[in-house]
Every structure is written in C-alpha cells, then in structure tokens.
Amino acid sequence: MTLSKALLASAAFGMVAGAAAAQTEVHWWHAMGGTNGERVEKMANDFNASQSEFKIIPTYKGNYTETMTAAVAAFRAKEHPHLVQVFEVGTATMMAAKGAVYPIEQMMNDAGEAFDRDAFLPAVISYYQTPEGELLSMPFNSSTPVMWYNADALAEAGVDVPKTWDDVMMASEKLGANGMDCGFSFGWQSWVMVENFSAWHDLPMGTKENGYAGFDTEFTFNNDKVAARLQTIADSSASKAFKYGGRRGDSLPMFTNGECAMWMNSSAYYGSIKTQAKFNYGQTMLPLDASIAEAPQNSIIGGATLWALTGHESEEYKGLAQFMTYLSSPEVQAWWHQETGYVPITTAAYELSKEQGFYDSNPGTDTAIQQLSLNTPTANSRGIRFGNFVQIRDIINEELEALWAGDKTATEALDAAAERGNALLRKFERAAM
Numbered sequence: 155m156t157l158s159k160a161l162l163a164s165a166a167f168g169m170v171a172g173a174a175a176a177q178t179e180v181h182w183w184h185a186m187g188g189t190n191g192e193r194v195e196k197m198a199n200d201f202n203a204s205q206s207e208f209k210i211i212p213t214y215k216g217n218y219t220e221t222m223t224a225a226v227a228a229f230r231a232k233e234h235p236h237l238v239q240v241f242e243v244g245t246a247t248m249m250a251a252k253g254a255v256y257p258i259e260q261m262m263n264d265a266g267e268a269f270d271r272d273a274f275l276p277a278v279i280s281y282y283q284t285p286e287g288e289l290l291s292m293p294f295n296s297s298t299p300v301m302w303y304n305a306d307a308l309a310e311a312g313v314d315v316p317k318t319w320d321d322v323m324m325a326s327e328k329l330g331a332n333g334m335d336c337g338f339s340f341g342w343q344s345w346v347m348v349e350n351f352s353a354w355h356d357l358p359m360g361t362k363e364n365g366y367a368g369f370d371t372e373f374t375f376n377n378d379k380v381a382a383r384l385q386t387i388a389d390s391s392a393s394k395a396f397k398y399g400g401r402r403g404d405s406l407p408m409f410t411n412g413e414c415a416m417w418m419n420s421s422a423y424y425g426s427i428k429t430q431a432k433f434n435y436g437q438t439m440l441p442l443d444a445s446i447a448e449a450p451q452n453s454i455i456g457g458a459t460l461w462a463l464t465g466h467e468s469e470e471y472k473g474l475a476q477f478m479t480y481l482s483s484p485e486v487q488a489w490w491h492q493e494t495g496y497v498p499i500t501t502a503a504y505e506l507s508k509e510q511g512f513y514d515s516n517p518g519t520d521t522a523i524q525q526l527s528l529n530t531p532t533a534n535s536r537g538i539r540f541g542n543f544v545q546i547r548d549i550i551n552e553e554l555e556a557l558w559a560g561d562k563t564a565t566e567a568l569d570a571a572a573e574r575g576n577a578l579l580r581k582f583e584r585a586a587m
Contacts, residue, residue, distance in 0.1 A: 208473030264473035277526035291459035326395035338416035376568035383565035421522035424495025543581025
C-alpha cells in the first residue's frame with residue numbers, strides 16, 4: 155500500500171471511528187433474563203441499526219426487586235441509567251421518589267417527540283397515570299393472570315373448561331379420580347389470589363381507592379369473601395385438588411409436566427408453556443366466585459413499565475424519546491406480544507395482531523386483553539397503589555404459606571397480613587410526607 159493510500163485509509167477509519175464515538179449513549183437497566191432478555195437485546199439492537207445518532211445500551215440487573223433497588227442506589231450515587239424497568243407494585247415508591255422521576259409524557263413532550271396517550275389500551279395506561287391523567291412511565295411488559303389448562307387432561311376426565319370456582323373444584327375431583335396428582339395450582343399468589351381476585355369481583359383491597367386517592371390508606375383484603383375462598387382452597391389440598399408450588403413462577407413445571415391440570419398465573423408464560431408442554435393446552439378467563447358476584451368485573455395488570463430518571467443531558471433524552479416511540483410502535487409491540495404473551499400496550503398493536511391472524515392461529519391468546527377490557531375499571535379494579543408493596547407482597551406470601559401449611563386459618567393469615575402491611579403503609583406515608 156502506498157503512503158497516500160495508507161493515509162486515505164487511516165483517515166477513512168478515523169472518520170468511521172469518530173462517527174461511532176459521536177453516538178449518544180442511552181442506558182437502560184432491565185429485569186428481563188433468559189429468552190426475554192435476548193428479546194430486549196434484539197429490540198435495542200434493531201433500534202440502534204435503524205439510525206446512527208443514538209445507541210441504546212440495555213443491561214440486565216437481576217429480578218424486579220433487584221433492578222429497582224440497584225436503580226435507587228445508583229441515583230443516590232449519581233451513577234444512574236436514563237431508563238429503568240420497574241414492576242407495577244413499585245409505582246407508588248417511584249412516585250414518592252421526589253426529584254428522581256422524569257414523567258415519561260413530560261419527557262416526550264420536552265424532547266419534541268409526538269406522543270398520544272389515547273393510543274394506549276385504557277386498562278394498561280390507567281395504572282400509571284396521575285389523577286390528572288399524565289402518564290408517569292411507559293408501559294412495556296404488561297400482563298394479567300389467566301387460567302391455563304391441560305386440554306387433554308380435562309377431556310380424559312370428561313369435564314368442560316371451568317368458568318366458576320365451583321367448576322374448578324368439581325373438575326379437580328374428577329381429575330383426581332382419573333389419576334391426576336393435582337387439580338390446580340397458582341403462582342404469584344398475592345397478585346393472583348388477593349389483588350386480582352379482589353378486582354375480578356369488584357372488591358376493594360384497601361381504602362382510598364386502593365391507594366390512588368392518598369397515602370393514608372389501609373388494607374381491607376382481610377374480608378370474609380376473600381377469606382372464604384382461600385379457606386376452601388386450603389381445605390381442598392387434603393384431597394389433592396390444590397397443591398401449592400411456591401412463589402412467583404416456581405409452580406410452572408407442575409403444569410407443564412402434567413402434574414396439575416389447571417394453573418393460574420400470568421399470560422406472559424405463553425412462551426414457556428408453548429415450548430415446554432407436551433400436551434394440548436389452552437387459556438381461559440379467571441374463574442368467578444358466584445357467591446360474591448354475578449359476573450366478573452375486570453382483571454388488573456402485572457409486569458412492568460419503563461421509568462425515565464432525571465439528571466441527564468437533553469440530547470440523551472431526545473434519544474430516549476425516539477426509542478420510546480420505536481418501542482411502542484405497532485410492529486414492535488405486536489412482535490413482543492406474540493412472542494411472549496404480554497399484552498400489546500396499544501390498540502394499533504392489538505389490531506395488527508388480529509390482522510396478522512395471530513389469534514386465529516393461536517386461540518385464547520387474546521384472553522388477557524379480553525379480561526383487562528371486560529368492563530370500565532372501577533375504583534376497586536383500576537389497580538393498586540400502595541407504598542412499600544414490594545415488602546408487603548412478601549408478607550402476604552408468608553401468611554398464605556402458613557395457611558397452606560395448616561398453621562393458620564385464612565382469616566388469621568389475612569388479618570396478620572393486613573396488620574403487618576398497614577404498619578409498612580404508615581412507614582411509607584411518613585417518609586413520603
């Protein structure tokens with residue numbers, strides 16, 4: 155190579171390197187491990203490839219609790235990311251983090267990025283809005299609990315897909331008589347059997363509109379209706395109708411290996427069940443307790459949203475705003491929904507999934523959307539906004555585990571959970587004032 159050619163090549167390399175170095179970096183901390191973590195990486199890489207001005211850098215920080223804790227610590231040290239994924243029960247905590255949160259709607263507007271809150275599904279967006287309607291965080295991986303069922307096992311036992319809790323109990327008896335080890339189980343038990351059971355039957359979990367109307371709220375989930383259902387479930391474990399399999403998604407293998415015929419947990423387990431189950435399966439709406447209500451109200455979401463944090467440069471927020479637009483686009487959201495079982499966060503993504511024939515090819519995969527949109531949410535079914543609820547969920551888990559072990563009655567367990575939970579609500583209220 156001649157000297158002139160070498161100089162030209164060096165100059166060209168320098169221009170490329172300079173262009174790469176000029177990219178504005180935007181850091182995103184998330185809690186998506188495994189396959190979903192790979193999907194997060196793909197979304198970031200696809201956005202990065204679509205333009206040259208910004209670079210999204212996603213970083214896995216552990217489970218939901220670990221990710222939120224890491225972000226809080228990093229903010230105090232002024233080493234925080236631009237964006238952090240926080241699960242729904244961390245909403246009140248994030249709202250109370252004075253000066254830390256850059257409301258996503260405000261951020262989008264400040265960055266000059268078009269934003270239409272009406273494009274989002276009402277049941278998804280309402281959980282994360284202020285009383286005035288401003289969106290605080292960007293919905294991302296939203297789900298709701300559904301009832302998964304082993305269609306082969308139900309058919310062999312001669313039972314229809316249950317619609318009520320009486321149906322679930324009757325089906326479990328027949329399944330047991332037909333050789334099944336377990337009729338039903340569930341995961342994320344506070345979310346499924348307290349939070350969503352209450353919303354599904356239009357029962358308040360707490361005062362002050364489940365915390366939406368003020369921090370001075372108190373729990374009311376320790377009522378006779380919830381206690382009666384949980385006690386019936388606990389009593390049914392003697393006949394193996396019900397089997398407890400742990401917190402979060404620990405009981406998933408009990409369903410996918412054919413041990414339990416019915417499993418109540420997130421719609422977002424679609425990807426796992428699709429790859430693991432060796433039988434015909436389906437999903438249907440949560441069962442109704444006909445002794446409480448004539449018809450279901452609506453379920454509430456779980457999953458997480460993306461929170462923008464203050465303290466960065468305006469140019470970086472411009473890149474973040476563009477990424478939020480990309481992430482909520484119909485094509486990206488429809489892909490994410492169809493791959494994972496999380497609900498599409500926008501009406502356009504839902505309509506696109508229908509146009510693509512996804513629900514025709516995969517019957518029941520719109521169950522979560524139907525549940526969330528069943529009725530206009532009430533004060534009891536809009537969602538929950540309790541401070542310190544990450545810790546309070548652990549308390550509810552502990553007390554329910556005492557119930558399943560036979561150490562407490564349902565009333566005793568719920569009363570203890572409410573009392574212990576209320577103490578943490580008061581602690582949060584004092585800190586937030």
